[in-house]
Amino acid sequence: MRLLALALLVSSAVAFAHHAYTAEFDTTKPVKVTGTVSKLEWSNPHIWIYLDVKDDKGNVTNWGFSASPPGMLTRRGITKNSIKQGDVLTISGHRAKDGSNNASGNIVTTADGKETWIGQDQAVNPTEKK
Amino acid sequence: MRARFLLLLAAAAVLSAQTAKIPRTPDGKPNFAGVWAGPAFTHVVGSGDTDTPRVTNFDRSKMAPFQPGAEAKFFQPPTGDPRHDDPTELCLPDGHPREALAPYAQQIVQTPDSIVFLYEYMHFFRFIPIGKAHPADVDLTFMGNSVAKWDGDTIVIDTIGLKEWTLSASNGWHSDALHTIERLRHLDPATVSYEITIDDPKIFTRPWSQQFQMKLHPTWSLLEQVCEENNRCQGGVCSSSK
Numbered sequence: 001m002r003l004l005a006l007a008l009l010v011s012s013a014v015a016f017a018h019h020a021y022t023a024e025f026d027t028t029k030p031v032k033v034t035g036t037v038s039k040l041e042w043s044n045p046h047i048w049i050y051l052d053v054k055d056d057k058g059n060v061t062n063w064g065f066s067a068s069p070p071g072m073l074t075r076r077g078i079t080k081n082s083i084k085q086g087d088v089l090t091i092s093g094h095r096a097k098d099g100s101n102n103a104s105g106n107i108v109t110t111a112d113g114k115e116t117w118i119g120q121d122q123a124v125n126p127t128e129k130k
Numbered sequence: 131m132r133a134r135f136l137l138l139l140a141a142a143a144v145l146s147a148q149t150a151k152i153p154r155t156p157d158g159k160p161n162f163a164g165v166w167a168g169p170a171f172t173h174v175v176g177s178g179d180t181d182t183p184r185v186t187n188f189d190r191s192k193m194a195p196f197q198p199g200a201e202a203k204f205f206q207p208p209t210g211d212p213r214h215d216d217p218t219e220l221c222l223p224d225g226h227p228r229e230a231l232a233p234y235a236q237q238i239v240q241t242p243d244s245i246v247f248l249y250e251y252m253h254f255f256r257f258i259p260i261g262k263a264h265p266a267d268v269d270l271t272f273m274g275n276s277v278a279k280w281d282g283d284t285i286v287i288d289t290i291g292l293k294e295w296t297l298s299a300s301n302g303w304h305s306d307a308l309h310t311i312e313r314l315r316h317l318d319p320a321t322v323s324y325e326i327t328i329d330d331p332k333i334f335t336r337p338w339s340q341q342f343q344m345k346l347h348p349t350w351s352l353l354e355q356v357c358e359e360n361n362r363c364q365g366g367v368c369s370s371s372k
Contacts, residue, residue, distance in 0.1 A: 023215070044354075044355050045361055069234075070353070071353045074353060075171070075183050075350075077176065077180040
């Protein structure tokens with residue numbers, strides 16, 4: 001898995017990124033789910049990673065996670081080839097304010113437990129604190 | 131006394147050697163050409179010529195005191211409307227000097243009579259003549275009107291004509307009287323000191339400055355960054371759903 005070689009880069013800075021984070025995401029609603037990558041939108045102003053998440057009864061829900069822009073990730077060595085369809089990932093962030101199954105994607109964890117910061121320079125949510 | 135003199139002499143020799151080694155153009159001026167990680171990077175260069183971008187703002191402790199009543203103009207409270215709270219959500223420009231502090235690469239192209247900044251973020255550019263004066267009647271724009279001059283090995287860029295806009299990503303609003311002075315000089319062949327002076331007499335009681343660094347990345351080239359491509363904030367409403 002391409003993300004494995006990358007160090008965990010966690011910023012505690014609280015600031016606006018390109019888009020005011022709090023306009024789209026509710027920082028009081030942390031979320032952390034595990035699923036299989038169904039799609040990657042490697043586009044500006046922020047990439048989107050979609051996960052198929054299966055619940056205890058086998059029902060599958062598709063979640064979308066908005067992370068950093070392609071350029072900012074590329075400068076850190078994360079490219080569109082770092083995330084592949086079919087990869088099993090755990091992603092944590094904050095839920096969308098519109099009630100959809102969308103969220104910010106702050107930290108991605110691969111199957112072997114390696115974590116990589118992919119977020120928008122926002123405060124990490126409680127499930128992300130070490 | 132003698133030891134101190136020798137130490138000073140050694141320090142001067144080191145400084146002189148570093149200065150001598152900086153890249154120069156055929157006319158002997160410092161050469162800033164290349165693709166740089168600007169002030170909004172950590173400048174910890176990793177394998178593969180990586181660097182870490184980080185949203186960067188001006189340091190509140192560096193700022194001068196506010197003019198009477200100006201603090202409220204600068205720190206305008208959020209309204210919930212992204213057109214006010216952060217217009218870049220709608221892909222409006224971040225403008226100067228916020229663009230210089232954007233966590234994206236920037237390329238400098240230099241000729242004997244101009245220095246050009248190509249910013250990756252939103253594809254903005256600044257074409258800056260060297261040795262010329264500002265026009266007499268400058269329209270107010272997002273990037274302003276800039277002219278440059280040499281001060282020894284430092285390029286000094288003077289900018290006026292900026293419309294009232296956000297100073298940096300979360301630092302509030304400057305006025306249309308904003309005047310900036312940027313000073314770029316090499317610290318070594320791959321590192322440049324970037325000092326910017328903020329002179330906004332409608333907001334601050336005196337000019338104030340903050341220094342950053344820029345790091346040259348020889349393997350980088352500018353990437354395309356089209357903000358509107360997949361933007362989820364349309365018409366002033368931000369929704370994570372398409």
